[in-house]
Amino acid sequence: MSRPKIVAGNWKMNTNLPEAIQLASAVAGRVNDADGVVKILIPPFPFLTETKKAIEHKATLHLGAQNCSTHDKGAYTGEIAAGMLKSTGCKYVLVGHSERRQYFHETHADFVKKAEQAFAHGLTPIYCIGETLEQRKNGSHYELVKNQVKEVLGAFKPEQIGKFILAYEPVWAIGTGETATSAQAQDMHAHIRMVLAELFDKTTAQQMPVLYGGSCNAQNAPELFACADVDGGLIGGASLKADDFCRIIDSF
Numbered sequence: 001m002s003r004p005k006i007v008a009g010n011w012k013m014n015t016n017l018p019e020a021i022q023l024a025s026a027v028a029g030r031v032n033d034a035d036g037v038v039k040i041l042i043p044p045f046p047f048l049t050e051t052k053k054a055i056e057h058k059a060t061l062h063l064g065a066q067n068c069s070t071h072d073k074g075a076y077t078g079e080i081a082a083g084m085l086k087s088t089g090c091k092y093v094l095v096g097h098s099e100r101r102q103y104f105h106e107t108h109a110d111f112v113k114k115a116e117q118a119f120a121h122g123l124t125p126i127y128c129i130g131e132t133l134e135q136r137k138n139g140s141h142y143e144l145v146k147n148q149v150k151e152v153l154g155a156f157k158p159e160q161i162g163k164f165i166l167a168y169e170p171v172w173a174i175g176t177g178e179t180a181t182s183a184q185a186q187d188m189h190a191h192i193r194m195v196l197a198e199l200f201d202k203t204t205a206q207q208m209p210v211l212y213g214g215s216c217n218a219q220n221a222p223e224l225f226a227c228a229d230v231d232g233g234l235i236g237g238a239s240l241k242a243d244d245f246c247r248i249i250d251s252f
């Protein structure tokens with residue numbers, strides 16, 4: 001069963017407006033619509049509109065956001081609603097990134113509400129999961145990841161579950177320069193498909209895109225993307241340089 005190939009660049013809290021426009025334009029100038037890879041740029045909120053303008057002539061280059069509110073609208077100063085993101089041209093939104101879990105203490109209940117907001121406004125949630133180094137060392141990583149999937153996807157109807165994208169991002173590999181080996185990535189991705197088959201059904205397990213994230217770069221991407229259950233990457237640091245990001249896209 002063929003799944004889409006996807007590479008998403010999470011710029012996190014980096015760039016200013018001119019840098020964002022330059023980066024988005026450089027990526028747009030290099031990507032090839034004919035390669036069949038779904039490419040997603042995920043800039044900071046204030047640069048969504050200008051990023052969209054820089055990429056909209058490319059059919060396979062899409063806009064995503066790093067987060068959304070649990071609320072639809074109203075008196076929530078400083079929050080960004082999924083509907084607002086949609087109106088800037090976003091198609092995707094990250095939910096459950098480990099930095100949101102770790103620094104902002106977001107919970108599974110929050111991620112369910114955020115994904116509900118995403119669906120209500122026609123956005124695709126990219127739900128991030130993954131264990132800490134301690135959890136890997138004490139052997140609880142399989143159970144932990146299973147629970148992360150169950151607690152969030154388990155709250156949705158079958159027709160919505162099929163619309164999620166998952167990103168397996170071991171916390172110990174994010175921004176550390178230490179990447180999971182292709183064997184470790186494949187092993188966990190296969191586990192995630194087994195969990196999906198157990199919780200839902202085999203078709204869901206086979207159809208859901210599962211991306212790898214964690215110090216993925218132009219050197220290690222070919223080996224990671226060659227794994228049977230890895231459908232692409234969620235890229236942090238290496239997405240801030242157009243050339244590196246485009247070489248990652250070329251890695252399939």
Ligand code: PEP
Binds near residue numbers: 169173177216237
């Ligand atoms: C991320 O934050 O999603 C990520 C994968 O970061 P990095 O590529 O920098 O490890």
